[in-house]
Amino acid sequence: MSLTRFLPVPSDRMGIIWSLLSIKDAVVLEYGPAGTTHYSMSLYGDIGIEQENRLFTTHMREDDVIMGDTSRLENAIIEIDKNFEPKVIFIVASSCSAVIGTDLRGVCAMVAPKVEAKLIAFEQGGFRGDYSAGLKETYKLLAEKIIDGDGKRIEGTYNILGASIGSYRCRADVLEIKRMLKEVYGLECGACMCLDSSLEQIKNMGSAGLNIVLRPEAVETAKFLEKKYGTPYVYGTPYGYRGSMEWLQSIGMITGKKPSEDIMQELKKKTMAASQYKMYGRMLKRDKAEAYLYGDAETVTGLASFLNDMGINAVHMISMHNLSGLKEIPADIKYMPAEKERLEILKSLRANLVFADDTSKRFLDGSNTFVRITNPMIDGALVADHMPVAGIRGADMIMEYVSGYFNTIR
């Protein structure tokens, strides 16, 4: 990979910061030059993250880089502890402090006796992979360092693991999942890691009866919680009607609860209706019903399966992030880091249903049908929290696009 023409894939550090800032009362202190923090405001603002009194920078001068002086960091930690009294301060390395090898954990250990807040250090500086690696590390560290309740079960509750605000319509997806689980099984969400939950809620995650794992980066954390608290988990985000139905059934099997018959019947009907599109596909003379998918690997996998139910062949399934260590992702999903290769494919597409980001849209000819399923969102702003990609409502929305797509192909 060499030339980057557009927005690069966000780094591990970016994934860490947006995840931590999605925890209601988290305070993040960056140890690095101030410009990166200031620069990041536009991205975090775009994805709906409040930053004031939650995100801080120490800044770093040449002396700090050359001499390895960390007093600025130590003073900043003590100051935040005194002024804001947070339960936890997350200290995140910058590319500079990571390159010079600042021992953030060592600094935290040294300062810890002087402060009330718990100090948790993230030493990644943006070089240990893309945002996927950052999410994995965040979930893991939160589980290890924050979750410490007694694990006493609260019946009828579950946690969500693997919500990432950096993902397109993440909040809408989480709300849809909560709605479905409430209506089908009467279950309540205890905590969502990491979206709109407090540190206290995350701390008590061991009490839930079930963990719902939305993306592969959180599987290791789910296993950790299973081992520590005996909490079973269900992996996967519900995409499409059949996908949603099977996902709900798997939750019913684990919890021993009976689903709402009305909703399951409705899902069966919708699954049948969706499969009718296979017939349209068989009637095509000129075109083939084919799809290109680019985005989070979990989303690509789930939507490709839904499209397959409707007779649309997902010819290109490309993950936006690196897949190493993500065993849950099928082998036919590819990671293609070079922009040039993706561009060549995009430019060659004809009469395809394209699920991707706004950048990809720029390179499609008019014969294709475009559906945004991943960030970066360039055209317009995200407002609605009631329009998910996942779940039953998400499937309804996708169906509308599919219907429109079949009108364009012959």
Add this chain to the structure above:
Amino acid sequence: MDGNELLGRLKKLSEIEDRSKDIHSLTYAQFPGTHCPLMGAAMAVRGIDGAVMMIIGTDECAYYTKHMTIYSEDWGGLTGRCVSVTIDQHDITFGCGKKVEDAYAELMEERKPEAVFLVTTCVPEIIGDDFDAIAEILTERYGIPVLAVHTEHFKCENHMPGVERTITAAFKLMEECAKDGSVNVLGQRMGRFESTELYRVLKSAGVRVGAQIPSGCSIDDIKQAASAKVNIVVNDIGLPLAKKMEQKFGIPYVFFDKFVDPQHISKAYESLFGFLGIPLPEGLSELKEKAEKSVCQGKEKLKGVSFIYGNTPFNVYEACAFMSSLGMKPQLIQCHGINDTDDESIKEILKSDDPYISQSANISPMQYIYDVLKPMLYLGHEYAMRLKMKKIAQVHTDMGGAMLGYEVTGYFVEQLVTATEEATAMREEGQVERRFGA
């Protein structure tokens, strides 16, 4: 947070001895912090038509810079002139020269830029890859000028050095050419020069405006910049380039900053037309009178009005000295540093006032300072509602970024007067509320 305690960390203007170390931040933990020189470089390249900016840095540096450019017509939007080479762990260990060369080859396959600014960031500067050499190699290989710009933030306080280094790097593009009596404008970083009073005055005097670096020029304009008779430096970021041009091409320069004091503006005009060897245009005296009249009006309405200085498009200390001369009371000045060119203004301020001095771009703790200092006005960007809650009026001066000459005085005084009236009204409302409440 205790505002008095925060102020206790700061030095007053008269106590500043070491200008690099005595200006403290209100807190160790800052928000949002200053902009970085990479952004400054992007601001500069944006205005240079035909130039491509190639960032060498982390995904994050590249992401935020590209994000800033994608809605800009000047940049050409998403597919525009800002590209990057993102570095990873391997590059940190083994260097990123080869990767940059490969990326550059891809760029050359797809585009034909007239010049490329190779902009480094913190990490490549720490690992010490020699980008000046890489720029030279690429220039030779493809026959297109490649200019290295170094923008590590840990060596400077804000984004301005990024603008300065980018336009200074453009010096390499300049060629010897015959003088044509024109003027260049160096350091115009906001707005178009054509919208300024100075431009109109030059036009009325028949003086041609040549290169406007960086805001609104082409690579050809830069190449021909040495044909000018005088360089007008409209911000101190243009000074290093002006000095280089003076040394190599013998072009004198006039420092014509975004002054607000009519006396300074008058001197700048005199100096400029002196170098041009033509008389001052007739209309100037009328403009000066108008500016002086607004100063007189300002003195009547602004005496005793206290303020905190955040940021404006104007020169920090010249603007504060001007406000002091109007009888206003500076309580705290936020700045990135103090330059030698600020000495005269600082003396003026100290004649009547001795404000606190702090590093800028740290607005979080400011609300605690408001409770202690209780200023009437805040100059610069802040959360408007927060200021209103404290009965402080915000002075909006962004439009001044596109002005030069006496027009700045009238505009600035008008904004100060408007904000003062607003602050007075808010405080009177407060008194009424308190009365009824009691």
